Amino acid sequence: MSRWKALPTELDPRARQLVIRLRRLKDHSGLSIRQLAAKTGYSPKSWERYLGGRTLPPREAVEALARIAGDDDPTRLLALHEVAAEGWAAPRQSPHHLATDPAPESEPEPEPEPGMELLSAGPERPTSPGRSLLIALVAGAVTLVLAVSSAVLITARIMNDGNDDSPNGTGTGTGSATAATAPLAAPAAPSSAPPRLSYTCRLKRVDGLWYAGNSRTREDTVAYGNNGVEVAEAQCLLRRAGISPGGIDGDFGPLTFGAVKALQKRAGLHVDGMVGPQTWKALRG
CATH class of the missing domain: 1.10.287 (Helix Hairpins)
Structure with missing residues (x-):
């Protein structure tokens, strides 16, 4: 059995149950991450996000994993996916608040197999002593x-x-x-807040596909709560399609979530609010 790392403490309990079930199916299949990616059509990087609790997997990926693991009736697993999607779309709670919720399962979580980097939403930047x-x-x-x-x-x-x-x-x-007796004015404390990242949209059509200059991905899945260049790329392409995602800030928040669902509905795709391979195809087409 694979050795898995613990899931992020802020992960919603409903989403946690889904990820634990997917990890068990992956162990039952006996496949490595690369072999699983080859059989399902989703990249190894995407599966690391799904099994690490960083991104909610699309419905099609869940069905593919169930089929490979020999689950002939994935109805219960898909129902668990629907419940997890509701928890994933809700605002992330603090670890202190999550500690008061009932534990989803009494048995310990499996740990990741050696060599896999199933991490949380990204490493914290260490504070430079010199700074x-x-x-x-x-x-x-x-x-x-x-x-x-x-x-x-x-x-x-x-x-x-x-x-x-x-x-x-x-x-x-x-x-x-x-x-x-006049009091001395207290000096203003220097601000130590980190600057907010900003992105630009440099739209260009290459080989019939649209790119905004932030990321060239066509298969990585991004969802509510994610951030980075892939989110900024999706925001630029949503704006090009005439659907406002809010600001181009690289944060997958409520406005971006609603804009993705609107695009999926317009394109006749499965409306789950996540940007996966099919949604990227609609955005870049």
């Missing part, structure tokens, strides 16, 4: 400059008040008390 140090130094320098500037202004205010409060220049000292 953190630079931010700390800049913040300290800004604070020091503001403190020195405030001290100079207070001193100048005291001297001016002492010289100007009376005609003979002796001063009453009231101005110095006011200046001495």
